Amino acid sequence: MRYIKLPSENFGKFFKSLEAWGSVYAPVKRGGIYSFQEVHDPAEIALDYNRTMLPPKKFFFRPKEAILRLKNGHWEENLEAEPTVLFGLHSCDIHGLKILDRVYLDEPADPYYKSRREKTLVIGISCMPDEYCFCKSLGTHFAMDGFDLFLHELPDGWLVRIGSVRGHEIVWENGELFEEVTDEDLANFKEFEERRANSFQKELPQEGLADMLDLAYNSPVWKKYADICLACGNCNMVCPTCRCYEVCDRWVDAYSAVRERRYDSCFMENHGLVAGGHNFRPTRLDRFRHRYYCKSYFDPSSGYNCVGCGRCDEFCPAKIEHVKVLDEIRGSLE
């Protein structure tokens, strides 16, 4: 890793320089909600945002997209990735992308996801946790890779970690905007990280989590929560690692059709339905439990399928809290 410094007064110029790379998207605040939008003026960016409603997955795996077009009886693929800069991703979302990478870049790679991933520059930014964040207990509060540049807030600028060759190139091309890092900067960086680490209010004890959940398959706590869950699927839509999709063909006119895919949710009744009406997850309880199992599955190569971003809590209309459910499940075993 290489560390350099971007002084505050150069931030605007640096940001404008990114437009040479592609369209720049950054978090902005609209009507009380943060989202990634195309930004031209750095003043529009909400640098201290907590979380966007839709995670950055929407740039790579779209809420709805046509994957194939049928023309004259032949399928044509619909690859249209544009060079893009995602500015201001938090560490948890970078980890979320790494989990999606494992699924979508694994052979056979999803060509849509892959081409967008290759054409997108990822620039991370440091953050302070709010009452929903629990990334620290999952080890996703700091990203060691998965970004091109990562900006850490300093009193008078940004400590920049360079995470890729592309990151090096950008810094190289804009050499005059950066300075070498001083001992004072490092001390400030360390102080910020310590303050941040001590600011987490929520913790997910992960010791034995996967086993504990499996043992609690019949816990009454599942039912208690499944009863108040509205099965709206919001938690799936906003989760940076949820990536189920449904496919549907649609005729455009008498000669051409498109094959579309869109986000799907394991809370929907037909998620586990097969021909003849047999359903492998017939009840809301089955579906509720399945989501928790999926999120808490531990893959040795990429960790849990949850990065502790807190979106599912913040945007759940029934106010169901992820960590609280898991805590109660654990409690029901003791």
Added chain:
Amino acid sequence: MNPYESHPARILEVRDLTPREKLFTLRFLDEDLNERFTFRPGQFVIVDVPGFGEFPISLCSPPTRSPIQLCIRKAGRMTKFIHKMKEGDVVGIRGPYGNGFPMEKMEGSNLVLVAGGLGMAPLRSVLWYAIDTGKYEHVWLFYGTKAYEDILFRDEIIHLLKHGSAMGCTVKLAYEVESPSCIYLEQGFSDRVCRGVVTDLFRGEEFDVNRAYALICGPPVMYRFVIRELLDRKLSPGRIYMTLERRMRCGVGKCGHCVVGTSVSMKYICQDGPVFTYWDALSTRGLI
């Protein structure tokens, strides 16, 4: 190549197997692909009817024979549509997908195939592969069906009832609904055709559990009974293979529809399966 894009294939023949199932014989338009295309019994393809959609179907012909065949039940919207298609029509095929049965590993052993209803489709691939290659000591096929009209590949089954032993194969049939045709069959092959369920067919059959593998495919309710029968005979859970079904969209581990299991073990039926051992079922909840 885009993994979601299918290869056009022409329907060479459509045969009615039962009132609900048709057998489609297909050949890719791309000649090279016909040469290259190979698979393991138990694998499946995704059939693409452009503009209407896709659905997973097991390959029911053996890899030792070409062209490929699919046995498709009219179950809903898309399968109804393909049932209307005729010889000469073109559909898309992508795959083969899934793990299939470990045919090499089982060489030299006895195979006990247990099929219920449509489960006959993937097991037919195993059956003819075993007969064609002659690499297996003996093959039993226990096939449970509702009624005479529902017997899939009826001509082949009757042919094997008559001549199977010369090919190293014992075929047994159980039916649930009585009819004159069934009674006639039962009279002809009193030791191998009976009224009852598929587990009744195990009666009177001895096989060395250390040299046998069981391969099961059928409706979800069947597994429990068949597995109990096999375990009672002391067949090791690692020698019990079964093929499973889930809703599938992508077939390649992306869409998440076929995922089962819990926090300690999650499996994709499309990639980790559709063939699993009974050990897998014991360690992955929700598999069967």
